[in-house]
Amino acid sequence: QESLEKVVAMETLLSETQSKEKENLRKIERMTKENTDLEKRMKNSEEETERIEQESLEKVVAMETLLSETQSKEKENLQKIARMMKENTDLEKRMEEENKRIRQESLKVVAMETTMEENEYMYKESLKRMMKENTDLEKRMEEENKRIRQESLKVVAMETTMEENEYMYKESLKRRINAS
Numbered sequence: 001q002e003s004l005e006k007v008v009a010m011e012t013l014l015s016e017t018q019s020k021e022k023e024n025l026r027k028i029e030r031m032t033k034e035n036t037d038l039e040k041r042m043k044n045s046e047e048e049t050e051r052i053e054q055e056s057l058e059k060v061v062a063m064e065t066l067l068s069e070t071q072s073k074e075k076e077n078l079q080k081i082a083r084m085m086k087e088n089t090d091l092e093k094r095m096e097e098e099n100k101r102i103r104q105e106s107l108k109v110v111a112m113e114t115t116m117e118e119n120e121y122m123y124k125e126s127l128k129r130m131m132k133e134n135t136d137l138e139k140r141m142e143e144e145n146k147r148i149r150q151e152s153l154k155v156v157a158m159e160t161t162m163e164e165n166e167y168m169y170k171e172s173l174k175r176r177i178n179a180s
Helices: 002-115 117-179
Strands: none
């Protein structure tokens, strides 16, 4: 009877042990799967981090390139401004010389008028020609002045645009840095 009870007790114990073992195996399987999932998520997270770092690096390189291009364009524009200012100065000198020549021609006309009354017809023709030249010159000077004003406005517009671009670039850079 005792042996039988021991056998029953052992079988019960064995059954409980096997049941516990099955439960433990299920827990191990579940934990193994969770570990695998966690490893995958960690690997994905590492890849995402690497991708973000790469994108950030590319953005920094792009911003540095843009800054370099902006500085290059600014230098080019400053050279254009200097050239246009020199052209303005040269034009003003030519206009002064032309005005001086015209005044001298006008003085010659006055001298001809007072000293050569018999050549009044020739004087009138010469005066007409010079007046036409004056008118033509004034028109050319007005057109040149108009062109110079337009070029100056373009320069001012370029400077304003450069300042706005630089401001927007700096703001964009701040936002990107803050976003990182």
